Amino acid sequence: MIITAEGLKKTFTTRSRKGSQTVEAVKGIDLQVETGEIFGVLGPNGAGKTTTMRMLSTLIAPTSGTARVAGHDLTGEASQIRRKIGYVSQAGGVDDNNGARANLMLAARINGLGRAQAAERVDAMLSAFELAEFADRPGRTLSGGQKRRVAIALGLVHQPPLLFLDEPTTGLDPQNRANLWDQIRLLRSSGTTVLLSTHYLDEADALCDRLAIVDHGVIVAEGTAAALKREVASDVVTLRIGSGDAAGSARAGSGDVADAVEGVPAEVAKLLEVQPYTKEVRVDGDVLRIYLDDGEHALPGLLRVLEEAGVVLRSIALDRATLDDVFLHKTGRSLRDAG
Numbered sequence: 001m002i003i004t005a006e007g008l009k010k011t012f013t014t015r016s017r018k019g020s021q022t023v024e025a026v027k028g029i030d031l032q033v034e035t036g037e038i039f040g041v042l043g044p045n046g047a048g049k050t051t052t053m054r055m056l057s058t059l060i061a062p063t064s065g066t067a068r069v070a071g072h073d074l075t076g077e078a079s080q081i082r083r084k085i086g087y088v089s090q091a092g093g094v095d096d097n098n099g100a101r102a103n104l105m106l107a108a109r110i111n112g113l114g115r116a117q118a119a120e121r122v123d124a125m126l127s128a129f130e131l132a133e134f135a136d137r138p139g140r141t142l143s144g145g146q147k148r149r150v151a152i153a154l155g156l157v158h159q160p161p162l163l164f165l166d167e168p169t170t171g172l173d174p175q176n177r178a179n180l181w182d183q184i185r186l187l188r189s190s191g192t193t194v195l196l197s198t199h200y201l202d203e204a205d206a207l208c209d210r211l212a213i214v215d216h217g218v219i220v221a222e223g224t225a226a227a228l229k230r231e232v233a234s235d236v237v238t239l240r241i242g243s244g245d246a247a248g249s250a251r252a253g254s255g256d257v258a259d260a261v262e263g264v265p266a267e268v269a270k271l272l273e274v275q276p277y278t279k280e281v282r283v284d285g286d287v288l289r290i291y292l293d294d295g296e297h298a299l300p301g302l303l304r305v306l307e308e309a310g311v312v313l314r315s316i317a318l319d320r321a322t323l324d325d326v327f328l329h330k331t332g333r334s335l336r337d338a339g
């Protein structure tokens, strides 16, 4: 394990004229990151991702809890840890008045590399991150994607075995995001461990070997994306149902059962909850999400139940469960709406 953390907590106290305010940003996090993996911390805005990363990278001291990072104790051996990690913040830390080469040279020298070794590493970084073409152009003239690549190169110039990336692809267009994902995967294949935070579901799913989902300062789920999703269900059927008169006039079937459940989401949910294939049903307004395994086989039976009950469908979709379904299952909210 390159990171083990137990009970990490951080409480901020801010003082203003109105008095002091306390924010429990991280409320007790246990974490194990294996050497050589890409580990994701996924959560909505304000969940405590940055605070967790800043504690583990020694930028701020935890209020309580313990951790070992890259073989050293977080509280007693911070300077040894700093030599073994790279940290790329959301802001990036690229000096806008200097080019990539000068930025990298400064970072290499600050990290203790001699002049010749620094020059060698700078060249390697310029080439690895495809920065050579504009290596001497001031940072302010670079595109968002180019600048993000310089920022990540800055975190890697001293060849740390562990790299922290705080929301590395926020604000990038899809092509730049995909390029950066490739570069992060290359880092893994060269043996670097990456701990990254993100609020993008697809990023956590596609890029991370394992992840921790955080909400309100605690980990609500942890594991591989596949295992986390499997825990909820493999498939989800999303129904939008009609209601009231619209349901009554348009429904296919009718009868006593239909009169009882027509268009009332909670009643329809009760009906579906007792079906043998159903794992869980969630109601959000007139939308029902039915979690089940093997949706393709269950779907005809599910439609039959709805028809017999006279339920009018406005739409129906069968999808694979996503990490958002995991978040919903654990917190009762969608990650898309949270934060």
Ligand SMILES: Nc1ncnc2c1ncn2[C@@H]1O[C@H](COP(=O)(O)OP(=O)(O)OP(=O)(O)O)[C@@H](O)[C@H]1O
Pocket (backbone or CB within 6 Å): 012, 013, 014, 023, 024, 025, 043, 044, 045, 046, 047, 048, 049, 050, 051, 052, 199
């Ligand atoms: N220095 C600070 N002083 C006071 N409160 C803070 C400080 N840093 C963070 N917080 C608060 O702690 C909570 C967690 O913030 P944090 O930045 O760790 O969240 P995050 O998950 O990284 O969010 P984002 O995705 O928006 O960056 C928030 O409520 C934030 O306002």
